[in-house]
Amino acid sequence: MEPESNPLTDRIDALHAVLESGSVKKAQRMLNALHPAEIGHVIESLPPPQRQLLWELLDPNIEGEALLYLHDDVRDDILSRMSSDRILAAAESLDSDDLAALIRDLPSTITWEVLNSLDQQRRERLEISLAYPEDSAGALVNSDTVSVRPEVTLDVVMRFLRRYKDGLPNLTDNLIVVNRAGRYLGVLYLSDLLTHDPDESVAEAMTLDVQPILATTNAREVASRFEAHDLVSAPVIDDQGQVLGRITVDDVMDLIREEAEHQFMGQAGLSETEDMFAPVLLSARRRALWLGVNLLTAFLAAWVIGRFEATIQQIVALAVLMPVVASMGGIAGTQTLTLAIRGIAIGQLSVKNIRWLLGKEMAVALLNSLIWSLVVAGIAFLWFGSRDIALIIAVAIALNLLVATFTGALLPLLLRRLGIDPALAGGVILTTVTDVVGFMAFLGLATLFLL
Amino acid sequence: MEPESNPLTDRIDALHAVLESGSVKKAQRMLNALHPAEIGHVIESLPPPQRQLLWELLDPNIEGEALLYLHDDVRDDILSRMSSDRILAAAESLDSDDLAALIRDLPSTITWEVLNSLDQQRRERLEISLAYPEDSAGALVNSDTVSVRPEVTLDVVMRFLRRYKDGLPNLTDNLIVVNRAGRYLGVLYLSDLLTHDPDESVAEAMTLDVQPILATTNAREVASRFEAHDLVSAPVIDDQGQVLGRITVDDVMDLIREEAEHQFMGQAGLSETEDMFAPVLLSARRRALWLGVNLLTAFLAAWVIGRFEATIQQIVALAVLMPVVASMGGIAGTQTLTLAIRGIAIGQLSVKNIRWLLGKEMAVALLNSLIWSLVVAGIAFLWFGSRDIALIIAVAIALNLLVATFTGALLPLLLRRLGIDPALAGGVILTTVTDVVGFMAFLGLATLFLL
Numbered sequence: 070m071e072p073e074s075n076p077l078t079d080r081i082d083a084l085h086a087v088l089e090s091g092s093v094k095k096a097q098r099m100l101n102a103l104h105p106a107e108i109g110h111v112i113e114s115l116p117p118p119q120r121q122l123l124w125e126l127l128d129p130n131i132e133g134e135a136l137l138y139l140h141d142d143v144r145d146d147i148l149s150r151m152s153s154d155r156i157l158a159a160a161e162s163l164d165s166d167d168l169a170a171l172i173r174d175l176p177s178t179i180t181w182e183v184l185n186s187l188d189q190q191r192r193e194r195l196e197i198s199l200a201y202p203e204d205s206a207g208a209l210v211n212s213d214t215v216s217v218r219p220e221v222t223l224d225v226v227m228r229f230l231r232r233y234k235d236g237l238p239n240l241t242d243n244l245i246v247v248n249r250a251g252r253y254l255g256v257l258y259l260s261d262l263l264t265h266d267p268d269e270s271v272a273e274a275m276t277l278d279v280q281p282i283l284a285t286t287n288a289r290e291v292a293s294r295f296e297a298h299d300l301v302s303a304p305v306i307d308d309q310g311q312v313l314g315r316i317t318v319d320d321v322m323d324l325i326r327e328e329a330e331h332q333f334m335g336q337a338g339l340s341e342t343e344d345m346f347a348p349v350l351l352s353a354r355r356r357a358l359w360l361g362v363n364l365l366t367a368f369l370a371a372w373v374i375g376r377f378e379a380t381i382q383q384i385v386a387l388a389v390l391m392p393v394v395a396s397m398g399g400i401a402g403t404q405t406l407t408l409a410i411r412g413i414a415i416g417q418l419s420v421k422n423i424r425w426l427l428g429k430e431m432a433v434a435l436l437n438s439l440i441w442s443l444v445v446a447g448i449a450f451l452w453f454g455s456r457d458i459a460l461i462i463a464v465a466i467a468l469n470l471l472v473a474t475f476t477g478a479l480l481p482l483l484l485r486r487l488g489i490d491p492a493l494a495g496g497v498i499l500t501t502v503t504d505v506v507g508f509m510a511f512l513g514l515a516t517l518f519l520l
Numbered sequence: 521m522e523p524e525s526n527p528l529t530d531r532i533d534a535l536h537a538v539l540e541s542g543s544v545k546k547a548q549r550m551l552n553a554l555h556p557a558e559i560g561h562v563i564e565s566l567p568p569p570q571r572q573l574l575w576e577l578l579d580p581n582i583e584g585e586a587l588l589y590l591h592d593d594v595r596d597d598i599l600s601r602m603s604s605d606r607i608l609a610a611a612e613s614l615d616s617d618d619l620a621a622l623i624r625d626l627p628s629t630i631t632w633e634v635l636n637s638l639d640q641q642r643r644e645r646l647e648i649s650l651a652y653p654e655d656s657a658g659a660l661v662n663s664d665t666v667s668v669r670p671e672v673t674l675d676v677v678m679r680f681l682r683r684y685k686d687g688l689p690n691l692t693d694n695l696i697v698v699n700r701a702g703r704y705l706g707v708l709y710l711s712d713l714l715t716h717d718p719d720e721s722v723a724e725a726m727t728l729d730v731q732p733i734l735a736t737t738n739a740r741e742v743a744s745r746f747e748a749h750d751l752v753s754a755p756v757i758d759d760q761g762q763v764l765g766r767i768t769v770d771d772v773m774d775l776i777r778e779e780a781e782h783q784f785m786g787q788a789g790l791s792e793t794e795d796m797f798a799p800v801l802l803s804a805r806r807r808a809l810w811l812g813v814n815l816l817t818a819f820l821a822a823w824v825i826g827r828f829e830a831t832i833q834q835i836v837a838l839a840v841l842m843p844v845v846a847s848m849g850g851i852a853g854t855q856t857l858t859l860a861i862r863g864i865a866i867g868q869l870s871v872k873n874i875r876w877l878l879g880k881e882m883a884v885a886l887l888n889s890l891i892w893s894l895v896v897a898g899i900a901f902l903w904f905g906s907r908d909i910a911l912i913i914a915v916a917i918a919l920n921l922l923v924a925t926f927t928g929a930l931l932p933l934l935l936r937r938l939g940i941d942p943a944l945a946g947g948v949i950l951t952t953v954t955d956v957v958g959f960m961a962f963l964g965l966a967t968l969f970l971l
Binding site: 081400 | 532533536537555557558561564565566567678681682683684685686687688690691692693709710711712713714715716717746747748749750752768769770772773774776777780781783784785787788789790794796797798800801803804807808810811812814815817818819821822825826829832833836837839840841842843844846847848851852854855857858859862863866867868869870872873876877880881883884887888891892895896899903955
């Protein structure tokens with residue numbers, strides 16, 4: 070965890086220092102010596118005015134690639150300040166899958182310019198990527214495949230490969246074997262190409278049990294297939310069995326990261342594309358929405374308390390203790406909710422085994438409600454000297470813990486069924502429930518038994 | 521997001537159904553047809569009694585690999601029920617990095633048995649992995665490298681590779697070039713081996729600019745290097761430049777997932793190794809701890825409210841409105857906190873640019889506190905008809921939002937400096953601050969100005 074152990078952070082810090090000292094030439098040298106991914110990283114860790122400055126210093130040849138490593142928000146901002154000539158130049162250096170990702174973010178006037186500037190082959194390839202939805206395998210397709218025919222010998226394949234003077238496309242671990250019509254037959258791993266007898270045919274040396282990915286497959290399923298089978302690249306086909314291209318592991322790693330960030334940021338009502346240094350007005354507007362939603366739930370809780378004004382007036386101790394009841398429920402419920410959201414995200418929780426989770430979580434909640442309602446009752450008794458209040462807070466806490474756990478376990482699957490993202494809405498709804506139930510149980514019981 | 525789009529989930533559901541119908545033979549066939557990663561997945565999505573049953577049905581040859589795909593908690597549980605003979609058999613099928621990961625979890629008596637059962641070469645390799653800390657590159661080292669010498673020709677290399685009748689080790693995209701003493705010189709990509717003239721020497725065709733990873737490098741830095749440079753495998757050396765082996769992209773993907781889960785689960789006080797179906801007593805004990813911590817902070821907030829009992833007794837509206845003040849602060853603070861934790865995790869936030877983040881977040885908070893304190897004041901006025909209460913809640917909310925944002929921005933870096941994990945402790949501390957400040961500001965101002 071020590072910051073010292075991250076040389077990238079060190080380099081960013083060094084660049085910061087150079088920028089602050091004002092030696093632009095030196096900063097430019099340092100910047101252009103970085104990998105595009107690192108450039109993206111540096112740009113994002115700088116506040117907007119310095120970003121723009123740094124971007125101006127960037128070698129035009131790497132602008133295209135550097136753009137790919139930026140989160141959407143930052144990329145949009147930078148694109149909006151680039152001339153269309155510069156955007157065109159940047160686009161030219163990109164692979165078709167990367168270009169497709171970039172093009173989805175461009176203003177439509179520039180999209181046309183870019184499409185027109187491409188030669189026919191590239192344009193056709195790009196149109197394939199763009200034809201599929203953003204979260205499907207088709208959108209991730211890279212057309213830089215090397216295809217071979219099954220009847221040729223490995224020796225011929227090797228001679229054919231020697232024509233690639235600049236090396237094979239990045240992350241090529243296999244060649245795609247297709248028939249005359251371009252239909253998928255199998256893959257020939259470079260490893261097999263190298264270890265088999267050169268006189269064997271491709272058909273003999275190729276692997277048949279690699280399932281090609283259908284272009285309409287969900288991106289999440291693509292990621293889990295890459296993880297399960299330790300893939301480097303996988304062929305993608307359309308519904309006719311025609312090879313469209315391949316997906317490579319680098320894009321899958323990006324997917325995994327984005328998905329994880331979505332889950333983490335979503336809990337606080339933030340988008341995973343949120344730029345740390347977004348303009349104040351933009352941030353304020355987005356945050357305001359989340360605060361507004363929360364305000365509604367907070368006033369709902371306040372309204373519940375308001376129903377018991379008369380009770381509180383007579384026993385002020387209730388006002389002192391009521392946040393404890395709400396808060397214990399919130400914590401217990403959030404734990405179950407988090408477990409359930411993770412379970413769904415990694416595909417281990419479904420309607421088939423939710424009853425088990427619910428049963429186990431309720432048992433855990435029962436144990437914990439016994440322990441903690443006793444503890445809280447003890448403290449309440451010592452503090453206010455009232456056996457009645459102690460008894461009532463014990464019952465209210467136990468009740469809230471059980472309701473919270475029940476809600477936390479079932480809410481994510483329910484939300485998903487309704488087409489609502491549990492990572493985004495789960496926490497708000499749960500807290501509303503635990504606040505309302507907590508206040509109502511505690512103040513309600515007090516009104517019934519203490520007045 | 522539709523559950524239908526995940527064939528893996530479908531297969532798990534099918535297996536559930538078969539298990540419930542009691543046809544053990546069929547379940548066994550279905551199970552052993554799965555990839556080890558999928559087996560791990562299925563096992564984890566089952567409740568403990570069925571897990572044990574399924575594990576018994578598993579082909580002993582894939583037990584070792586399947587163990588690797590389990591989270592620590594589940595793995596420990598299953599290991600504790602396996603005989604040492606079965607553990608030994610499972611261990612034998614594993615690569616050295618995987619075996620090292622497994623062995624760290626074994627009881628020490630079995631560790632010795634496993635070590636003694638290995639031949640000398642495997643034992644030595646294993647000891648290398650075990651000599652480095654768990655979160656370092658050394659612990660991820662796989663010794664299944666293929667090394668070549670710089671002076672031989674590519675043609676000789678190709679003839680040498682044909683001796684690997686079972687194919688090259690999984691995820692081999694390059695061969696490691698070493699000198700006579702085993703020191704690292706460079707890598708020869710299979711792609712270059714295939715595209716260069718076979719009469720060239722390895723020295724001519726190899727790539728020099730791949731930085732080998734030092735075994736002591738932090739795992740997180742390894743992951744960011746793989747992501748930045750789109751690596752499939754990378755050589756690992758010790759501090760003498762001696763090649764220890766290589767790290768492969770599959771382990772890096774696991775790292776990224778674990779790190780992300782740690783961040784997500786940590787916020788709810790859960791460990792990323794938490795088993796969804798952990799035994800009730802174990803879960804209850806772990807959760808109890810987190811509830812206990814929360815109880816302390818809840819009572820701290822209650823104590824603050826208790827200081828103002830007399831005030832509340834006179835103006836009960838304060839008790840009704842006070843949760844609104846605390847909650848708005850909590851939400852605003854959590855947003856900033858989440859942004860800062862993510863920034864640190866991806867290495868884009870450090871002491872160098874925290875001032876920018878703080879300035880921007882405070883500006884956002886200022887805008888939102890203006891908007892929302894007006895809204896809340898309006899509602900409070902309509903509800904209770906008191907201009908004074910409206911004024912005071914406006915000031916208290918603005919104050920709490922600002923303090924919350926300030927805390928949320930600075931807390932993660934501060935905690936990290938103190939060696940405390942911000943993902944785990946950040947949320948609890950922040951909520952304590954927003955509760956205490958919220959209640960104190962609102963009730964305190966009321967006491968000063970309304971009584």
